[in-house]
Amino acid sequence: MNIRIIKVLSLLPSSLLLATSSFAATAPTSIAKLYEESFLVGTAIKSGDLKNPPALSSSLSCREFNAFTAENAMKWEHIHPKPDAYDFSMSDQLIKMAEQCDAKVIGHTLVWHQQTPAWVFQDSQGNTLGRDALLARLKGHIETVVGRYKGKVYGWDVVNEALDEEGNLRDSPWRKIIGDDYLIHAFRYAKAADPTAQLYYNDFNLYKKEKVAGAIKLVEQLRNVGERVDAIGMQGHYSLFYPSLSEIEQSMQAIIDAGIDIAITELDVSVLPLPDDAFSGAEITQSFAAHPVYDPYTTGLPEQQQRQLAETYQGLFGLFLKYAGNVNRVTFWGSSDADSWRNNWPIRGRTDYPLIFDRAGQPKLAHQYITQAIN
Numbered sequence: 001m002n003i004r005i006i007k008v009l010s011l012l013p014s015s016l017l018l019a020t021s022s023f024a025a026t027a028p029t030s031i032a033k034l035y036e037e038s039f040l041v042g043t044a045i046k047s048g049d050l051k052n053p054p055a056l057s058s059s060l061s062c063r064e065f066n067a068f069t070a071e072n073a074m075k076w077e078h079i080h081p082k083p084d085a086y087d088f089s090m091s092d093q094l095i096k097m098a099e100q101c102d103a104k105v106i107g108h109t110l111v112w113h114q115q116t117p118a119w120v121f122q123d124s125q126g127n128t129l130g131r132d133a134l135l136a137r138l139k140g141h142i143e144t145v146v147g148r149y150k151g152k153v154y155g156w157d158v159v160n161e162a163l164d165e166e167g168n169l170r171d172s173p174w175r176k177i178i179g180d181d182y183l184i185h186a187f188r189y190a191k192a193a194d195p196t197a198q199l200y201y202n203d204f205n206l207y208k209k210e211k212v213a214g215a216i217k218l219v220e221q222l223r224n225v226g227e228r229v230d231a232i233g234m235q236g237h238y239s240l241f242y243p244s245l246s247e248i249e250q251s252m253q254a255i256i257d258a259g260i261d262i263a264i265t266e267l268d269v270s271v272l273p274l275p276d277d278a279f280s281g282a283e284i285t286q287s288f289a290a291h292p293v294y295d296p297y298t299t300g301l302p303e304q305q306q307r308q309l310a311e312t313y314q315g316l317f318g319l320f321l322k323y324a325g326n327v328n329r330v331t332f333w334g335s336s337d338a339d340s341w342r343n344n345w346p347i348r349g350r351t352d353y354p355l356i357f358d359r360a361g362q363p364k365l366a367h368q369y370i371t372q373a374i375n
């Protein structure tokens with residue numbers, strides 16, 4: 001059935017619904033609808049779905065979620081591939097799709113050291129840019145991108161992954177060239193370009209004490225100089241083997257105690273063996289050699305792991321609900337297992353099962369547990 005009809009039906013008074021009840025009764029309640037009193041439930045939209053949009057009536061993303069983040073389309077290398085060339089084809093499509101699906105758009109991301117072309121940090125001769133020139137370039141980028149979608153993007157991941165694992169600023173080209181205050185400028189430009197959009201600081205491994213302390217300090221520093229940060233984005237690229245719920249809860253509490261809200265921005269839970277014991281995070285350049293030992297479930301996920309995954313998700317959503325007053329959104333990093341980047345990271349070509357819909361788009365046991373968590 002047409003998704004718009006389902007969404008419109010849910011707005012109709014019950015007397016009117018009687019006439020269409022056979023219709024309504026067969027319409028499954030989406031996961032976002034189930035949680036709508038608590039927080040937004042979002043997904044990441046693949047570039048392929050923005051280049052060749054599927055019919056909305058068959059789109060799992062449209063049916064189930066009420067917030068869309070572009071998995072890649074709004075990153076610098078895609079939206080601003082050359083100094084004088086922007087490419088808004090996919091991002092415009094994302095806005096259009098979100099309007100049709102009645103979903104909010106999350107802009108990801110304005111400032112990152114990854115998926116950003118080398119020319120950004122160089123002049124036309126290939127020499128490293130100076131501070132003022134890079135600030136001017138950053139300002140131009142943010143004004144153009146945020147300005148174009150003014151009033152249409154609900155919130156921006158203004159800066160992504162500025163911290164190292166100890167919670168100190170990474171030595172990214174942004175920091176090396178501009179200095180520690182590059183974040184202040186980025187948040188200032190974003191606020192000026194769209195005063196109505198929420199603004200986030202986003203990072204991975206924030207379940208770690210030192211790293212979350214660094215993120216809180218960053219936000220406090222930004223607020224002290226008058227910048228607005230509406231939430232810390234905890235990416236949430238997890239695994240069956242880490243982190244513990246209590247680590248996540250302590251970090252959430254620390255953020256909330258500091259007077260900062262939380263968005264869970266890129267949730268997935270890998271079920272596959274870790275490439276090494278110390279492995280965690282979401283450093284996209286990390287990569288390990290493939291070996292069958294690390295890819296044990298190519299023909300399907302055994303019941304035990306299916307249940308473990310469901311229990312992990314149940315625990316996570318229990319936490320998100322407990323702090324729902326300060327959690328504004330939970331976004332999965334993809335809709336079905338077939339789409340997940342975890343199939344290719346940190347080892348290429350594996351068969352992972354990190355999401356709540358299977359490869360055929362059917363709800364998994366994890367979906368059932370999450371549904372029970374709210375009921």
Ligand code: XIL
Pocket residue numbers: 071072160235266282284341
């Ligand atoms: C990932 C995408 O899912 C992949 O398709 C891409 O090849 C690499 O980036 N942290 C982030 C996301 O903030 O943008 C990353 O997305 C995953 C880690």
